[in-house]
Amino acid sequence: MSKRPPPLPAQAADMRMQMALRQIGFGAAAPAPPRPQTSDEALALKRRDWLLDVMERQRELSPYASGLLTAENLSGEDFLHSFYAPGRPVLIKGMIADWPALARWTPDYLANAIGDAMIEYQGGRNGAGDYELAKDRHKHRAPFRDFIALARSGGNDAYLTAYNSAANGPALKPLEADLGAIDAYLTRAPGMLWIGGEGTFTPLHFDLTNNLLAQVTGTKRIILVPPSQTKRLAHRTHVFSDVRDVTDAAQLKTYPQARDILRYEVLLAPGDLLYIPLGWWHQVRSESFSTMLTYTSFLWSNAGHEGYPAG
Numbered sequence: 001m002s003k004r005p006p007p008l009p010a011q012a013a014d015m016r017m018q019m020a021l022r023q024i025g026f027g028a029a030a031p032a033p034p035r036p037q038t039s040d041e042a043l044a045l046k047r048r049d050w051l052l053d054v055m056e057r058q059r060e061l062s063p064y065a066s067g068l069l070t071a072e073n074l075s076g077e078d079f080l081h082s083f084y085a086p087g088r089p090v091l092i093k094g095m096i097a098d099w100p101a102l103a104r105w106t107p108d109y110l111a112n113a114i115g116d117a118m119i120e121y122q123g124g125r126n127g128a129g130d131y132e133l134a135k136d137r138h139k140h141r142a143p144f145r146d147f148i149a150l151a152r153s154g155g156n157d158a159y160l161t162a163y164n165s166a167a168n169g170p171a172l173k174p175l176e177a178d179l180g181a182i183d184a185y186l187t188r189a190p191g192m193l194w195i196g197g198e199g200t201f202t203p204l205h206f207d208l209t210n211n212l213l214a215q216v217t218g219t220k221r222i223i224l225v226p227p228s229q230t231k232r233l234a235h236r237t238h239v240f241s242d243v244r245d246v247t248d249a250a251q252l253k254t255y256p257q258a259r260d261i262l263r264y265e266v267l268l269a270p271g272d273l274l275y276i277p278l279g280w281w282h283q284v285r286s287e288s289f290s291t292m293l294t295y296t297s298f299l300w301s302n303a304g305h306e307g308y309p310a311g
């Protein structure tokens with residue numbers, strides 16, 4: 001008889017579901033090498049890429065249809081009609097500026113609030129090119145206070161990410177009292193927390209859900225690339241590009257087709273929200289000690305992941 005895992009507390013189960021939906025198959029074994037394409041398949045792909053190029057050029061005729069817009073006080077109706085439904089990213093300035101966490105979440109405050117409770121984070125990332133794909137191999141555990149000391153010292157080696165949310169739900173629960181709600185766009189399901197030092201780097205990928213990033217502490221520099229650019233991004237493994245960093249000259253030498261892609265740069269500051277629609281490529285670098293939440297629990301359907309050909 002097979003052993004069933006013990007039931008998860010409701011919050012952890014909800015987070016696990018949100019995480020599973022974001023990037024289905026995350027941490028799975030490397031897919032089998034692709035078989036050679038038939039000439040019919042190659043032609044069908046070329047035609048699809050042609051269509052995406054033409055549609056992108058047409059959108060570029062209007063700053064409302066292309067580009068990255070910045071908004072303030074964006075109502076739920078306007079968010080739905082202008083951004084969520086059309087699948088367009090938007091930076092919403094200052095939307096959560098009144099959350100108590102904005103004034104409180106320094107490294108010292110966090111360390112004192114959670115103390116030595118054991119938490120899970122992604123570790124041993126330095127020198128490992130596969131830390132996003134092989135997520136399970138990089139799971140580490142430490143008292144929260146020690147993790148904060150690591151994050152405070154900066155670098156990319158240690159990062160508490162959304163992938164650790166299900167494991168950390170109970171330990172980090174006291175922090176929820178510092179958060180508000182975004183009732184115009186989201187249900188009250190908890191967000192997934194990211195905590196890291198200056199220099200954490202999440203390589204270029206897309207998610208299988210629409211995502212809302214909510215920046216609490218510090219700043220992050222985010223590069224967004226529309227789905228129309230996919231053919232230039234060596235998309236071979238799951239939701240990842242072989243071009244991990246489109247700003248890195250050495251990588252652009254290896255992948256010259258990624259040099260002139262259409263891309264937008266965002267500086268996400270405390271109090272800001274960034275909506276990243278499903279399929280939009282993004283890479284993220286922290287410019288300082290940073291805390292951020294990601295949410296997928298929109299008031300509207302977010303089920304694009306269903307039927308993703310994961311390979």
Ligand SMILES: O=C(O)CCC(=O)C(=O)O
Pocket residue numbers: 162194200201202207211213220282284285292294
């Ligand atoms: O903030 C980060 O480092 C990565 C966030 C991200 O890529 C995501 O939420 O999909």
